[in-house]
Amino acid sequence: MELIKVDYNKCIKCGICVDICPSCILEMGEDGPVCNWDRGCMACGHCVAICPTAAMDNAHCQLAKQIPVPMPVLDSETAYNFLRMRRSIRNFKPQPVEEEKITKLLDIARYAPTAGNSQGLYYIVISDAETIRKIADLTAEWMQKEIEVNSPHSRYFSNILRTYHERKIDIIARNAPQLIFACARKLNLTGVSNCEQAWSYASLYAPTLGLGTTTAGFIQTCGISGYEPLVELLDIPKKQQIVGTLMVGYPKYKYQRLVERQHLKVEFR
Ligand SMILES: Cc1cc2nc3c(=O)[nH]c(=O)nc-3n(C[C@H](O)[C@H](O)[C@H](O)COP(=O)(O)O)c2cc1C
Structure with a gap:
């Protein structure tokens, strides 16, 4: 399989794959994305994972091997407490x-x-x-x-x-x-x-x-x-x-409390 294979029947030319590719190896052509610099691909799979119509395939990250994002994702408070624990x-x-x-x-x-x-x-x-x-x-x-x-x-x-x-x-x-x-x-x-x-x-x-x-x-x-x-x-x-x-x-003890950290130091400029 060549590196990038696009099913142009499914492609809606939204251009997201071109936008998100970290190596900038995709360009939007007449019929959809084309890849002219396939040696720069870092096999991250973003193009395959992001495509809303599953039109994109990548030899380094084959569409058939990827699974849909499972739902539900953790809500922010649960995730916050989980990370603090x-x-x-x-x-x-x-x-x-x-x-x-x-x-x-x-x-x-x-x-x-x-x-x-x-x-x-x-x-x-x-x-x-x-x-x-x-x-x-x-x-x-x-x-x-x-x-x-x-x-x-x-x-x-x-x-x-x-x-x-x-x-x-x-x-x-x-x-x-x-x-x-x-x-x-x-x-x-x-x-x-x-x-x-x-x-x-x-x-x-x-x-x-x-x-x-x-x-x-x-x-x-x-x-x-x-x-x-x-x-x-x-x-x-x-x-x-x-x-x-x-x-x-295996931990010997179980923690009973979440502890505080130093204050957040952040500058917005
Ligand atoms: C790079 C790094 C090295 C660390 N080395 C040690 C270590 O050698 N021994 C140890 O008991 N804890 C070590 N720690 C754990 C820190 O002491 C700990 O993350 C910190 O006190 C905050 O506590 P917490 O991880 O329980 O929130 C290390 C943590 C980091 C990130």
Whole structure:
């Protein structure tokens, strides 16, 4: 199939597909949209998804594989409260999450936005307690090295390491039963940003599966830095880099209240 196929019998020449195409590869012709620059398509599927008469097909996002938008969409108050209910979960029940549920959690993350629709995040799920302990230890080692070169985070890291080493509290991995590492191709300059979006999707979806998550910030920063001992321990493929780490598990406690944030700061100009 050529990249874009238009059923001109169905097309009403509304021009919406031309308007919404992020790569501007469509133009309005006599009979409807035509595509003259098919190499720029980022396979986002907007043209197929928006067409009011299902006249548009795209080889990268075939019409036959797309489903109609399910109704009803959440009303704004329900959505607002749902979004506010998400909390970072740092206290987990010891039992690991079933692979099936983790797969569901990561599956929804595929729908998060990625730069240029690059997608392509690849996940490694660590469930072995001993390996998680080694990961936390290596992260602590990396933090110590950062302190030694006077990184701007030295003071903060020193406090964290005091808690970790002297008080023997796992402030790095929070005794999470599982850690999820996200990797992206080294050539993908936006892998870290893409991963942040993916974590948002996974974290917001997690409570619907009875799960809790928290970004493992120290571990992921260590991973993003490319700290060799961690990369080696995880056996990250050569062309991949770590772009994020998420703790996941069954929450030990249930939150009773929504907490307030700082005031909204916004300027309309
Ligand atoms: C980039 C990033 C890194 C984070 N790293 C950690 C971490 O290493 N350990 C931790 O316990 N929480 C971590 N958090 C969770 C934040 O502390 C938390 O989002 C914040 O305190 C607000 O609480 P809430 O998520 O429950 O609303 C991280 C969050 C983000 C966005």
